[in-house]
Amino acid sequence: MTFTNPHEQFCFDTATHFNAVRGRGFKRSVEVCKTFTEAQAYAAKHGDKRTMIYAINDLGNSAHICNL
Numbered sequence: 618m619t620f621t622n623p624h625e626q627f628c629f630d631t632a633t634h635f636n637a638v639r640g641r642g643f644k645r646s647v648e649v650c651k652t653f654t655e656a657q658a659y660a661a662k663h664g665d666k667r668t669m670i671y672a673i674n675d676l677g678n679s680a681h682i683c684n685l
Contacts, residue, residue, distance in 0.1 A: 618682075618683070620682075624678070624680055625672075625680040625681075625682065627674075627678070627680075628672040628673070628674055628678050628679060628680035628682075629653075629672045629680070629682060631674040631675075631676070631678075632653070632672040632673060632674050633673060633674055633675045634649055634650060634651055634673055635649075635650045635651075635652065635653055635655070635656040635670055635671065635672055635673065635682070636648070636649055636650070636656075636670070636671045636673060636679075637650055637656045637659045637660055637668050637669070637670055638668065638669045638670075638671065639663065639667060639668050639669075653670070653672075653682075656670045656685075657670075657685060660685035661685070666684055666685060667684065668684065668685050669681060669683075669684050670682045670683050670684070670685060
């Protein structure tokens with residue numbers, strides 16, 4: 618995986634979990650995943666490349682990693 622900036626790389630490397638987010642506004646849903654692989658599997662169930670994956674670490678940092 619390639620990252621566009623050091624912050625994304627840092628968040629990915631130190632992530633305690635990943636959020637798979639779909640929708641927007643009041644129709645937004647968040648699936649909390651323990652691993653990036655789990656988040657990828659969740660996104661693959663939908664197969665429309667509209668799932669946003671965020672890495673979150675225990676410092677409270679988060680970064681958008683990709684859309685799957």
